[in-house]
Amino acid sequence: MTQPGPPxxxxxxxxxxxxxxxxxxxxxxxxxxxxxxxxxxxxxxxxGFPHIGHAKAICAVFGLxxxxxxxxxxxxxxxxPSAEExxxxxxxxxxxxxxxxxxEDRLYFASDFFETLYEWAxxxxxxxxxxxxxxSMEAIRAGRGRRDRPQDPGEESPYRNxxxxxxxxxxxxMRAGDYPEGACVLRAKIDMAxxxxxxxxxxxxxxxxxxxxxxxxxxxxxxxxxxxxxxxDALEKIxxxxxxxxxxxxxxxxxxxLDHLPVQSHPRQIEFARLNITHTVLSKxxxxxxxxxxxxxxxxxxxxxxxxxxxxxxxxxxxxRNFCQRIGMTRTLSTIDLSWLEEELRKDLNQHAxxxxxxxxxxxxxxxxxxxxxRLECQATNNPEQPNSGTRTLQLxxxxxxxxxxxxxxxxxxxxxxxxxxxxxxxxxxxxxxxxVVKDSEGRVTEVRCTYDPETGGGxxxxxxxxxxxxxxxxxxxxxxxxxxxxxxxxxxxxxxxAGEADDYLHKLNPDSRTVLQGCQAEPSxxxxxxxxxxxxxxxxxxxxxxxxxxxxADRLVFNRSVSLRDSRPxxxx
RNA sequence: UACCCCAUGGUGUAAUGGUAACACUACAGAUUUUGGUUCUGUCAUUCUAGGUUCGAGUCCUAGUGGGGUAACCA
Numbered sequence: 001m002t003q004p005g006p007p008x009x010x011x012x013x014x015x016x017x018x019x020x021x022x023x024x025x026x027x028x029x030x031x032x033x034x035x036x037x038x039x040x041x042x043x044x045x046x047x048g049f050p051h052i053g054h055a056k057a058i059c060a061v062f063g064l065x066x067x068x069x070x071x072x073x074x075x076x077x078x079x080x081p082s083a084e085e086x087x088x089x090x091x092x093x094x095x096x097x098x099x100x101x102x103x104e105d106r107l108y109f110a111s112d113f114f115e116t117l118y119e120w121a122x123x124x125x126x127x128x129x130x131x132x133x134x135x136s137m138e139a140i141r142a143g144r145g146r147r148d149r150p151q152d153p154g155e156e157s158p159y160r161n162x163x164x165x166x167x168x169x170x171x172x173x174m175r176a177g178d179y180p181e182g183a184c185v186l187r188a189k190i191d192m193a194x195x196x197x198x199x200x201x202x203x204x205x206x207x208x209x210x211x212x213x214x215x216x217x218x219x220x221x222x223x224x225x226x227x228x229x230x231x232x233d234a235l236e237k238i239x240x241x242x243x244x245x246x247x248x249x250x251x252x253x254x255x256x257x258l259d260h261l262p263v264q265s266h267p268r269q270i271e272f273a274r275l276n277i278t279h280t281v282l283s284k285x286x287x288x289x290x291x292x293x294x295x296x297x298x299x300x301x302x303x304x305x306x307x308x309x310x311x312x313x314x315x316x317x318x319x320x321r322n323f324c325q326r327i328g329m330t331r332t333l334s335t336i337d338l339s340w341l342e343e344e345l346r347k348d349l350n351q352h353a354x355x356x357x358x359x360x361x362x363x364x365x366x367x368x369x370x371x372x373x374x375r376l377e378c379q380a381t382n383n384p385e386q387p388n389s390g391t392r393t394l395q396l397x398x399x400x401x402x403x404x405x406x407x408x409x410x411x412x413x414x415x416x417x418x419x420x421x422x423x424x425x426x427x428x429x430x431x432x433x434x435x436x437v438v439k440d441s442e443g444r445v446t447e448v449r450c451t452y453d454p455e456t457g458g459g460x461x462x463x464x465x466x467x468x469x470x471x472x473x474x475x476x477x478x479x480x481x482x483x484x485x486x487x488x489x490x491x492x493x494x495x496x497x498x499a500g501e502a503d504d505y506l507h508k509l510n511p512d513s514r515t516v517l518q519g520c521q522a523e524p525s526x527x528x529x530x531x532x533x534x535x536x537x538x539x540x541x542x543x544x545x546x547x548x549x550x551x552x553x554a555d556r557l558v559f560n561r562s563v564s565l566r567d568s569r570p571x572x573x574x
Numbered sequence: 575u576a577c578c579c580c581a582u583g584g585u586g587u588a589a590u591g592g593u594a595a596c597a598c599u600a601c602a603g604a605u606u607u608u609g610g611u612u613c614u615g616u617c618a619u620u621c622u623a624g625g626u627u628c629g630a631g632u633c634c635u636a637g638u639g640g641g642g643u644a645a646c647c648a
Contacts, residue, residue, distance in 0.1 A: 147644070197644045198643075249643050565610050567610085
């Protein structure tokens with residue numbers, strides 16, 4: 001039979017998609033005829049906002065379906081009403097679409113299948129594979145085995161061998177709400193001596209009176225993950241059910257249930273390692289703590305590894321997809337260096353972000369031989385990587401702002417920006433020469449006095465003159481608009497915040513994860529910046545207009561630095 | 575502790591019993607109106623011990639190290 005998969009690669013040739021162990025498994029399944037096509041699913045529980053770790057899974061399942069010409073469903077695993085909310089259902093869909101994936105008309109909810117799952121539970125009871133157990137939660141837990149001696153077999157519940165009719169009647173009463181929460185559960189009857197403790201008669205249904213975001217108060221009982229997940233996979237005719245490694249222990253149960261239920265199809269669970277990234281935490285619980293304790297401003301704080309946080313920070317869908325492509329899929333535990341994410345973002349933004357000039361920490365330069373009121377027009381390229389991006393006109397005036405950092409009264413030879421009695425080129429403008437400085441009473445330079453060379457416009461170097469190596473950015477004082485800039489740094493100074501004791505991570509937060517800079521000076525075109533529109537502020541990095549909850553700040557222009565430019569300045573050069 | 579999973583340069587990923595490779599980082603150089611981009615080069619790798627085999631990163635056994643699970647969460 002022919003396989004739709006890509007050709008056999010060796011290594012990672014440029015431009016060719018990396019192939020991983022799941023490709024190989026799928027190839028075999030198609031070759032052996034186990035499955036005729038590839039149908040995957042993304043199964044989030046609507047109880048939080050997706051983060052970059054989810055992006056890995058999303059890219060994998062949607063990507064695999066696409067590569068094999070198959071389909072990928074979106075299914076909300078909404079089997080625990082006390083934890084789940086409608087707003088997350090919306091947010092998750094928004095984030096997946098933003099990443100660029102489409103489930104078309106295949107949007108499902110586990111709750112869509114509650115009636116079938118109920119019937120299947122009855123089926124298990126009738127066939128002698130499930131029973132209603134009135135033992136307390138503690139008693140059940142104890143009966144499954146001692147924590148310190150898990151090798152010993154568990155103890156069978158006294159309800160284990162009750163007649164099916166009795167269980168059936170009790171199960172109906174559970175559904176009807178005749179029993180209070182916690183009074184009883186439905187358990188599978190498997191093997192109380194199994195070495196995998198999950199197989200020691202796991203709970204399949206429990207009573208919950210919580211209001212469900214979709215089914216309201218129609219149900220008093222809800223299936224557990226194990227009773228719902230594989231069954232929904234089967235009902236949706238999923239072929240390859242991908243999940244993270246912590247579910248590997250559930251696979252025998254996944255198989256057992258499919259084997260004992262009248263399912264029409266038999267999906268296959270494949271586990272992969274979840275994503276870890278240095279300097280951050282990727283777990284809903286820990287991220288929630290950061291939000292709830294006010295360590296960050298919210299789920300969409302630009303420092304958060306949530307997709308909405310990253311979006312607000314200026315990450316692009318392409319950069320995230322490329323990142324996920326690059327890290328691959330394995331069963332090996334790994335921690336990816338945060339710089340990989342930043343590198344992918346730079347790669348994308350270098351191609352697509354228009355260039356602008358902004359001075360973060362302004363120092364006044366007076367060009368003495370440029371009369372007040374006179375303007376020198378300079379043509380600035382919008383994006384050197386995109387020949388068709390055009391140019392814009394900047395006005396060079398007598399007074400301009402440059403970066404404090406770009407001026408030194410004295411400096412060594414490796415410093416090739418502006419110093420006293422030295423020259424530097426104003427980007428897109430002219431070469432200026434500094435011959436004097438003005439200082440305040442404390443000796444700080446408040447003003448730099450320069451002259452410009454009219455022969456050096458358009459990047460020209462006049463005959464016989466040495467080429468000026470340093471080029472710095474600038475903004476006309478007359479034209480500048482004030483903006484606020486937020487520099488974003490790592491959330492945790494420790495590369496491995498999760499190492500160590502339970503809640504240590506809260507003490508490893510980087511106190512300087514956000515630096516607010518007020519009084520920055522920007523070229524006037526930035527007045528028109530739109531949310532999500534990426535810019536490179538020349539020599540400073542990539543920036544995006546801040547838009548909390550998708551809306552720009554009404555009272556002022558705030559830009560977040562998505563990522564800095566790679567900086568190879570030598571340490572002693574400053 | 576029991577069960578399950580994992581182990582290849584600093585990092586990540588390939589090599590499907592047959593010459594250990596690719597990318598990133600680091601470092602060096604070239605180009606450059608961004609100390610950016612781009613290009614070139616250099617350094618560096620199979621956890622340990624046995625076994626199977628003509629041949630082992632790959633298969634087997636044991637050890638060591640790391641991780642997951644041991645919820646009426648998913």
